Amino acid sequence: MKKFLTAVMTLLLTGLIGMFGFLVLYHDRLGLAWDDPFTGFLQNALEASVSREPDGSAGGTPDTENSDKNASSVLQDAASASANYPVFHRTAGLDSLTDSGSRVLYQGLLKSAYAIAQKANKDGYYPADEATVKHAELSEKQIRAAVLALRCDNPQIFWLSNQYSYTCQAGNTSVQLYGYLPPSKCSELVKKLNAEVASVIAGIPKGLSELDRELCLFRAIAKRCTYDNAAVTDQTRLAAHEVTGALVDGTAVCEGYARAMQLLASYCGLDCRTVSGEGNGEPHMWNIISIDGNWYHLDPTWGDSDLLNYHYFNVSDSIIRADHSISENILLLKGEKVKDEDDSSADYNLPLPACTSMKANYFRARGIPVSGFTSENNKKAAAAVAAAAKSKSRTVEFYIDEKLNYEDTVAQMIGAPKYQLFHYIQTANRSLKAGSRINEDKIQYVQADKCRGLTVILEYH
Numbered sequence: 452m453k454k455f456l457t458a459v460m461t462l463l464l465t466g467l468i469g470m471f472g473f474l475v476l477y478h479d480r481l482g483l484a485w486d487d488p489f490t491g492f493l494q495n496a497l498e499a500s501v502s503r504e505p506d507g508s509a510g511g512t513p514d515t516e517n518s519d520k521n522a523s524s525v526l527q528d529a530a531s532a533s534a535n536y537p538v539f540h541r542t543a544g545l546d547s548l549t550d551s552g553s554r555v556l557y558q559g560l561l562k563s564a565y566a567i568a569q570k571a572n573k574d575g576y577y578p579a580d581e582a583t584v585k586h587a588e589l590s591e592k593q594i595r596a597a598v599l600a601l602r603c604d605n606p607q608i609f610w611l612s613n614q615y616s617y618t619c620q621a622g623n624t625s626v627q628l629y630g631y632l633p634p635s636k637c638s639e640l641v642k643k644l645n646a647e648v649a650s651v652i653a654g655i656p657k658g659l660s661e662l663d664r665e666l667c668l669f670r671a672i673a674k675r676c677t678y679d680n681a682a683v684t685d686q687t688r689l690a691a692h693e694v695t696g697a698l699v700d701g702t703a704v705c706e707g708y709a710r711a712m713q714l715l716a717s718y719c720g721l722d723c724r725t726v727s728g729e730g731n732g733e734p735h736m737w738n739i740i741s742i743d744g745n746w747y748h749l750d751p752t753w754g755d756s757d758l759l760n761y762h763y764f765n766v767s768d769s770i771i772r773a774d775h776s777i778s779e780n781i782l783l784l785k786g787e788k789v790k791d792e793d794d795s796s797a798d799y800n801l802p803l804p805a806c807t808s809m810k811a812n813y814f815r816a817r818g819i820p821v822s823g824f825t826s827e828n829n830k831k832a833a834a835a836v837a838a839a840a841k842s843k844s845r846t847v848e849f850y851i852d853e854k855l856n857y858e859d860t861v862a863q864m865i866g867a868p869k870y871q872l873f874h875y876i877q878t879a880n881r882s883l884k885a886g887s888r889i890n891e892d893k894i895q896y897v898q899a900d901k902c903r904g905l906t907v908i909l910e911y912h
Contacts, residue, residue, distance in 0.1 A: 522569070530644070536655070536719045539716070552584055563582045577630040607644070648698065652719065662742050662765075675701055677702055690703075705736045709737055709738050724738065724740075729776045737763070745811065747765035761899075782801065813904075818849050819836070829874065849905040
C-alpha cells in the first residue's frame with residue numbers, strides 16, 4: 452500500500468510540474484501575464500527551482516555562454532560624478548517594457564553591447580555578442596521595443612548602429628547588435644567622452660535650480676557644437692548622430708544634440724529623455740525634460756542657430772506640435788510589424804509623459820516681463836536691458852503678459868509712434884559706458900508668438 456501511495460504522489464507531482472512548465476512557456480499564448488497573481492506565483496516557483504540547476508540557466512534569462520571568443524570588451528567607464536548634484540539613473544526605457552521577455556532581452560543586450568568583435572563583417576559592421584532569451588520566442592515588436600529602450604536609456608553606448616538581427620529557434624530568441632567601430636576605438640572614445648562630460652559638469656556652479664542647470668547645459672552644448680550639414684546626406688558620418696559627435700568632435704545632427712543633452716542632464720540630477728519624430732517634415736530628434744515636477748519639450752538643435760535662441764526651450768505638447776510631429780508609441784501599435792511598407796526601419800517612441808506646463812518656459816521664467824507701459828514698468832524694463840548690455844549679451848528676451856494682446860503689444864514696442872523698445876534702449880544707454888552702449892540704429896527682433904516672447908538682437912558701439 453505504501454508503494455502504491457508513493458507512486459501516486461510521484462505521478463501527481465510530475466503532473467503538477469509539467470503543468471507549471473506548460474503555463475510558464477506558453478503564458479503569452481494563453482493570454483496570461485506575469486503580473487497576474489497566479490502566473491506570478493508560477494514564475495517565482497519556477498525561478499526558485501531552476502536556480503539550483505548545475506549550469507545556472509533558467510527560463511527567461513539571458514544566455515551568456517555563447518560569447519564570441521574573438522570579441523573584446525569595450526571600456527565600461529563613466530565620467531566623474533558632480534560633487535554638487537546627484538546622478539540621475541536613466542531607466543525610463545526599461546521601466547516602460549511591460550513583458551518579462553522584453554525586459555530580460557534588454558538586460559542581455561546591455562551586457563552584450565560591450566562585447567564587440569575585433570573584425571568587421573562583410574558589411575563593415577562589428578558584431579556584438581548575441582543576447583539570448585531562453586524559453587521565449589519574442590515577437591518582432593517585443594524585440595524592437597527592447598532595442599529601442601536600450602538606446603533611449605543609454606546615450607553613452609554611442610558605437611551601436613541601427614542594425615540588428617534576430618532568430619527564434621527551439622523556443623529561444625537570440626538578438627545581435629552591431630557596432631560601427633572596433634572595440635579599441637570605442638574604448639578610446641569612451642575616455643575622451645568622459646573627459647568632455649566631466650569638463651562640462653565641472654563648470655556647473657553649486658546650488659543652481661533645475662532650470663538654471665538646464666540652461667547651463669543648453670548653452671554649453673551650443674558653445675561646443677555646430678550643426679553637421681554634411682551628415683544629413685552622408686550616411687558614413689555616423690558619429691554625428693551620437694553623443695560623441697556633439698561633445699568630442701564638436702559637430703552633430705539633431706540626434707547628437709539630443710543625446711548629449713540627455714547624458715549631461717543625468718549628471719546634474721535631471722530626468723531628460725529623447726523624442727523621435729519630424730521637424731518641419733524632416734526626420735528629427737529632440738528632448739523632453741522634467742523641471743520641478745513638470746515635463747517640457749526642449750529642442751537643443753533648433754536653439755543653436757547663428758544666435759542662441761529660446762523659442763523651443765521648455766514648451767508644451769501643443770506648442771511643439773505646431774511644427775514638430777511625434778512618432779508613434781511602439782507599445783500601442785496594433786499587430787507585430789514595426790517597419791515601413793518598404794521594409795525599412797521606422798522611428799518610434801516609448802511612452803512619453805504629457806507636457807502641459809509652460810511655467811519653466813524660458814520667456815516666462817527668464818524674460819523681461821511686459822505687463823503694461825506704466826512709468827514703473829518702463830523703468831524696470833530699461834534696467835533689465837542695461838544689465839544685459841553690461842554682460843554684452845547678444846540678445847535680450849521679453850515676455851508679453853497673457854492679459855495683454857500679444858500682437859498689439861509687440862507693435863507698440865517696436866513701432867511708431869511710441870516705440871517702447873527704443874525708449875528702453877535709450878534709457879539703458881545713459882547708464883552704460885562707451886563700448887557697452889547699444890547701437891540704436893541696428894536693432895533686430897524675432898517674434899516667438901506661441902510662447903508670447905520677443906527676442907531682440909543687440910549690437911554695440
